[in-house]
Amino acid sequence: MTRMKSLMMSLALSLLMVVAFSSCQTKQHAINELESFSNELRDHGEYYDVNDWKKAAQQFQKIRKNIDKHDYTAAERKEIGKLEGQCAGYFVSGVKQKLTNGILGIGGELKGILEGILESVSGLGIWKGDD
Numbered sequence: 001m002t003r004m005k006s007l008m009m010s011l012a013l014s015l016l017m018v019v020a021f022s023s024c025q026t027k028q029h030a031i032n033e034l035e036s037f038s039n040e041l042r043d044h045g046e047y048y049d050v051n052d053w054k055k056a057a058q059q060f061q062k063i064r065k066n067i068d069k070h071d072y073t074a075a076e077r078k079e080i081g082k083l084e085g086q087c088a089g090y091f092v093s094g095v096k097q098k099l100t101n102g103i104l105g106i107g108g109e110l111k112g113i114l115e116g117i118l119e120s121v122s123g124l125g126i127w128k129g130d131d
Contacts, residue, residue, distance in 0.1 A: 002046060027070040034063050034083045041090035048094055053113050061120070091117045 048056065067080060071128060095114040 023088055027072070027076075027083040030063070030066045030070060031076065031080060031083070034067065034080065034087070036096060037063055038083050038086045038090070041094070045090050046097065048098075050098075051097070053091070053098075056091070057113065057117060057120075059093075090115065 037056075040055065045056075064084075071081065092114065095117070
């Protein structure tokens with residue numbers, strides 16, 4: 001009987017460790033995803049068109065939702081904030097470049113995208129607008 005209890009206890013402990021490990025991996029995966037996204041914007045944002053920027057904004061929101069599902073340490077939060085700030089900078093400079101160069105004839109749409117990005121970043125406490 002004690003052997004059975006010992007086996008059950010070992011099994012429960014193993015299951016708990018697997019759950020804890022997979023939780024950490026998922027949490028780290030969310031940060032890694034944000035880092036990869038930031039690198040993508042940095043490396044390829046200058047070639048984005050309006051639709052690419054729309055998709056990028058949707059992807060950023062998706063990544064944010066995933067990040068919000070987890071609890072992070074102060075150091076992890078700092079890293080997340082840094083990566084979000086980089087993404088915001090790439091969004092702003094990429095969209096601004098399209099507007100100022102006049103490459104696209106639908107500047108109003110780009111301006112709307114820029115305003116949407118600034119509003120969402122402002123909601124995250126990263127960017128404070130001219131309010």
